Amino acid sequence: MLQPQDQETVSLAPGLNLFPTLKPPNKTLIFHQITALVITFFAYASFHASRKPPSIVKSVLGPTFDGSNLRSNDPGWAPFNGPDGTHRLGELDLAFLTSYSVGMYFAGHVGDTIDLRLFLVFGMMGSGLFTIIFGLAYWLSVHLLVYFVGVQIFCGLFQSIGWPCVVAVLGNWFGKAKRGLIMGVWNSHTSIGNIIGSVLASGVLEFGWGWSFVLPGFLVIFVGVFVFLFLVVRPEDLGFELPGKEVELMNVENGDKVENEEVGLLESGSSGSLQAIGFLEAWKLPRVAPFAFCLFFSKLVAYTFLYWLPFYIRHTAVAGVHLSHKTAGILSTIFDIGGVFGGILAGLISDMIEARAVTSVAFLLLSIPALVLYRTYGSISMITNIPLMFLSGLLVNGPYSLITTAVAADLGTQDLIKGNSRALATVTAIIDGTGSVGAALGPLLAGYISTRGWNSVFFMLIVSILFAGMFLIRIVKAEIREKLNEGKWHWNSITTQ
DSSP states (O other): OOOOOOGGGSOOOHHHHHSGGGSTTTSOHHHHHHHHHHHHHHHHHHHHHHHSHHHHHHHHHSOOEETTEEOTTOOOOTTSSSTTHHHHHHHHHHHHHHHHHHHHHHHHHHHTTSOHHHHHHHHHHHHHHHHHHHHHHHHHTOOOHHHHHHHHHHHHHHHTTHHHHHHHHHHHHOOSTTHHHHHHHHTTHHHHHHHHHHHHHHHTGGGOTTHHHHHHHHHHHHHHHHHHHHOOOOGGGGTOOOTTHHHHHHHHHTTOSOOHHHHOOBOOSTTOOBOOOOHHHHHTSTTHHHHHHHHHHHHHHHHHHHHHHHHHHHTSOBTTBOOOHHHHHHHTHHHHHHHHHHHHHHHHHHHHHTOHHHHHHHHHHHHHHHHHHHHHHTTTOHHHHHHHHHHHHHHHHHHHHHIIIIIHHHHHTOGGGTTOGGGHHHHHHHHHHHHHHHHHHHHHHHHHHGGGOHHHHHHHHHHHHHHHHHTTHHHHHHHHHHHHHHTSOOTTTTTTO
């Protein structure tokens, strides 16, 4: 196993050497916390911006149907324009998301052992490069399925590096206080990135679908350069110490009553450094598995919308009118705007009631009637379509955002492992990697099921939401029992706090 780097061997961001006034004592801890928040926000937003083009160009590449009949006057792009075109597009999503989910498990552990800044930049550069390579198929007239699948596999592997890195960096800079709200706001980068990607890809679609990939690809590379220059991974790298860290280290050095044989995380030595947690050890941590499997189904739903919503809008008449490719792509951003508010609201509520699972299940259950209403009444007019799409995005993305950020950070820094930051990327990778398996399955199933009708797709999404909530039932009961025992909740105020 690779050993974690010592603090002295971690390279300081070169931008701080170019601009010495950015170093302490010229800049405070709060300044660098905000800087880390902003840089990681835009880093992952750019990842998602480059992930959005496939959903935007689906309606251009794939077949167009009138009812159940293939429309022959819309050429599409081989090999996606035949009767099995939606299947091929679903398989393309599967290639990306499978490699993404597999890569996530490895990326999390590697991120715990090497310089997170360099590893993150490596992922951004590779992601941007292969996004551009996908778009070059337009000008090179590539029609080989193996080409597109191969590019998506590499894209998925490089993209998998991003999430464990940015969550670990943020976990290093912020304590647990108000973590749900902070990470709820911060996690809006997912929806903001989707919006940026949708606008970029839709805006240049009329000039050729290749541009819808090239522009987001260069965006990731540009942001990656900025990350390389200015991201500081840990407050210790600048000589800062987060509040409470001294007490935590003192307890470790004084032999706190946590058994090393049970936890297996503490590394002996005068430095008090901590080993990267093992993959199986991370799975055994309390509540990691239930939240991971909950995210499996939550992300299945969220990514089905991510990859198929523009296609669904394009092929579903609104007030009797079929929208253009560009309009459908831009309109789909309403779902992501709802997701921004959903992530923030879920984080805020979970901080107020101090119960992540209760908040997640509440959002999941409310999302079921929201999806039914959107499917039933969304096609009546724009007046009904937009607010119902917004509400669906808010409720679907709320628990997804909460689990991938605040929950993952809580579980990766829980008391059992004494706040070991070396465990954070691994735990994050397990939770989001498991979720990404569901994310790979959802769009694939949608590609096949959509040929039978969109009612079947929405039924699949509702069943997935029910399964997501089931995995958290025991944790919900435990959270409610814990709050009642502590006297923080009362039977007559559980629903009002």
